[in-house]
Amino acid sequence: MPKSITPPDAARPMRERILDAAETLLRRHGPAKTTVSDVARALQMSHANIYRHFESKAALQDAVAERWLDAVSAPLEAFVTKKGPAAKRLEGWVLALAKAKRRKILDDPELFAAYHAVAEAARDVVEHHLATLVRQVTTIIVDGVKQGEFKVKDAAQAARAVLSATVRFHHPHLVRASGGADTDSDIKAVMKLVIAGLKAGAA
Amino acid sequence: MPKSITPPDAARPMRERILDAAETLLRRHGPAKTTVSDVARALQMSHANIYRHFESKAALQDAVAERWLDAVSAPLEAFVTKKGPAAKRLEGWVLALAKAKRRKILDDPELFAAYHAVAEAARDVVEHHLATLVRQVTTIIVDGVKQGEFKVKDAAQAARAVLSATVRFHHPHLVRASGGADTDSDIKAVMKLVIAGLKAGAA
Numbered sequence: 001m002p003k004s005i006t007p008p009d010a011a012r013p014m015r016e017r018i019l020d021a022a023e024t025l026l027r028r029h030g031p032a033k034t035t036v037s038d039v040a041r042a043l044q045m046s047h048a049n050i051y052r053h054f055e056s057k058a059a060l061q062d063a064v065a066e067r068w069l070d071a072v073s074a075p076l077e078a079f080v081t082k083k084g085p086a087a088k089r090l091e092g093w094v095l096a097l098a099k100a101k102r103r104k105i106l107d108d109p110e111l112f113a114a115y116h117a118v119a120e121a122a123r124d125v126v127e128h129h130l131a132t133l134v135r136q137v138t139t140i141i142v143d144g145v146k147q148g149e150f151k152v153k154d155a156a157q158a159a160r161a162v163l164s165a166t167v168r169f170h171h172p173h174l175v176r177a178s179g180g181a182d183t184d185s186d187i188k189a190v191m192k193l194v195i196a197g198l199k200a201g202a203a
Numbered sequence: 204m205p206k207s208i209t210p211p212d213a214a215r216p217m218r219e220r221i222l223d224a225a226e227t228l229l230r231r232h233g234p235a236k237t238t239v240s241d242v243a244r245a246l247q248m249s250h251a252n253i254y255r256h257f258e259s260k261a262a263l264q265d266a267v268a269e270r271w272l273d274a275v276s277a278p279l280e281a282f283v284t285k286k287g288p289a290a291k292r293l294e295g296w297v298l299a300l301a302k303a304k305r306r307k308i309l310d311d312p313e314l315f316a317a318y319h320a321v322a323e324a325a326r327d328v329v330e331h332h333l334a335t336l337v338r339q340v341t342t343i344i345v346d347g348v349k350q351g352e353f354k355v356k357d358a359a360q361a362a363r364a365v366l367s368a369t370v371r372f373h374h375p376h377l378v379r380a381s382g383g384a385d386t387d388s389d390i391k392a393v394m395k396l397v398i399a400g401l402k403a404g405a406a
Contacts, residue, residue: 161392164385165368173376182367189364193400200399 015053015063017043022064026114031061031121058121065122068115069129072100073136080136086144087199090162091191093140097133098169098187105175116172134159144198151201158198165194218256218266220246225267229317234264234324261324268325271318272332275303276339283339289347290402293365294394296343300336301372301390305383308375319375337362347401354404361401368397 012020021042025034036057040047054060079093105112119126137159144150152158168174169187215223224245228237239260243250257263282296308315322329340362347353355361371377372390 157392158396160389161396164371164389165393165396167371167377168367168374171371171377173380174370174374177376186363186367189360190368193361193364193368193397195400196403197396197399200403 014049018050018053018060019064019067022060023067023111026061026064026118027108027111030114031117036060061118062122062125065115065118065125066128068104068111069125072097072104073129073132075100076133076136080139086140086147086149087195090137090140090144090195090198091188093136094162094166094169094191095184095187098166098175098182098184101170101172101175102180105172106180112172112176130163133163137162141198150198152198153201162194162198166190217252221253221256221263222267222270225263226270226314229264229267229321230311230314233317234320239263264321265325265328268318268321268328269331271307271314272328275300275307276332276335278303279336279339283342289343289350289352290398293340293343293347293398293401294391296339297365297369297372297394298387298390301369301378301385301387304373304375304378308378309383315375315379333366336366340365344401353401355401356404365397365401369393 018039022034022039025038025042029038036047036050036054039060040050043050050060054063076093076096079089079096082089134156138155141150141152141155141158141162145152145155150158163170166187168178169182169190221242225237225242228241228245232241239250239253239257242263243253246253253263257266279296279299282292282299285292337359341358344353344355344358344361344365348355348358353361366373369390371381372385372393
């Protein structure tokens with residue numbers, strides 16, 4: 001099958017089909033007005049079938065938020081696993097994160113508004129996402145130390161400082177408020193400072 | 204007169220008394236429900252007297268926002284003018300800014316909510332405030348270059364990068380959302396990276 005053809009709905013795992021339907025309804029009606037019954041109706045299946053996959057409306061909404069956030073963090077894994085100078089990988093990671101957030105937030109504002117309301121209630125999912133980001137950056141920094149590029153005592157602490165220093169470019173509220181006005185060169189200006197700091201052993 | 208005694212209202216310049224009254228009313232009723240008539244009534248004076256100082260309700264609200272923001276930036280000037288290592292002054296400046304924002308936002312949430320609504324409409328005032336912050340940081344960085352501490356080509360660009368890298372600690376939305384959870388040691392961790400970057404000539 002050529003790569004560009006989306007598999008027909010029926011070929012997708014049921015869990016994904018339920019999430020697809022929930023996402024469409026959330027986008028259209030918002031989280032308060034989207035019930036498990038609505039999702040079941042859209043898929044022409046029983047409530048019971050939904051509840052086999054998600055134990056509650058909250059669990060279903062959490063899963064939507066989780067999938068949304070995983071779509072941001074999963075492609076970043078490439079910068080974690082690939083070879084090469086850690087400084088370049090770290091900059092690439094931040095640029096890719098910022099780009100993914102801009103796309104998610106600015107290209108699909110309806111879904112973002114729905115997601116944002118869901119995420120407010122799904123703190124565990126958001127915390128898990130942030131922990132994933134910290135873990136990815138920590139791994140890159142540890143590689144940088146091994147390769148003799150960075151002088152860092154506590155890589156996890158340094159990773160948190162890197163995420164703090166770049167929050168302007170990946171925090172949903174700030175990305176939305178800026179309307180994507182921050183350019184890659186703004187990000188690179190901050191990353192130059194941050195990377196020089198990691199090289200100098202400031203963290 | 205002992206220093207601790209506030210001068211009686213009548214001793215304050217009229218402009219300040221009008222702003223005091225407007226601030227009290229904004230805090231209590233919000234910007235939409237606070238009119239020039241309300242302010243005049245609270246001060247037992249005529250509209251005309253208010254309009255002698257502020258040409259419109261918008262001008263009065265802008266002045267409230269401006270005073271609010273000046274109360275944040277004016278004390279930071281001490282870090283700009285004092286002698287000593289630029290790195291230490293820059294860290295002190297960021298810590299003081301973060302502290303002032305925390306105090307303004309968390310200690311007086313009613314006024315902050317009113318201010319925030321006013322500031323949304325007073326973009327020029329906010330831009331002016333941000334320009335003041337950039338100017339202060341630029342001056343400290345220029346001193347650091349003169350003193351041989353920092354290697355920086357474009358001090359204004361470096362100053363903007365420093366403000367971006369610390370936005371987590373001074374952006375109203377993030378300060379409010381964190382509820383002041385970010386500590387001075389979180390700020391210092393970021394500033395270590397930033398200052399090492401300025402020393403290494405990364406900006």
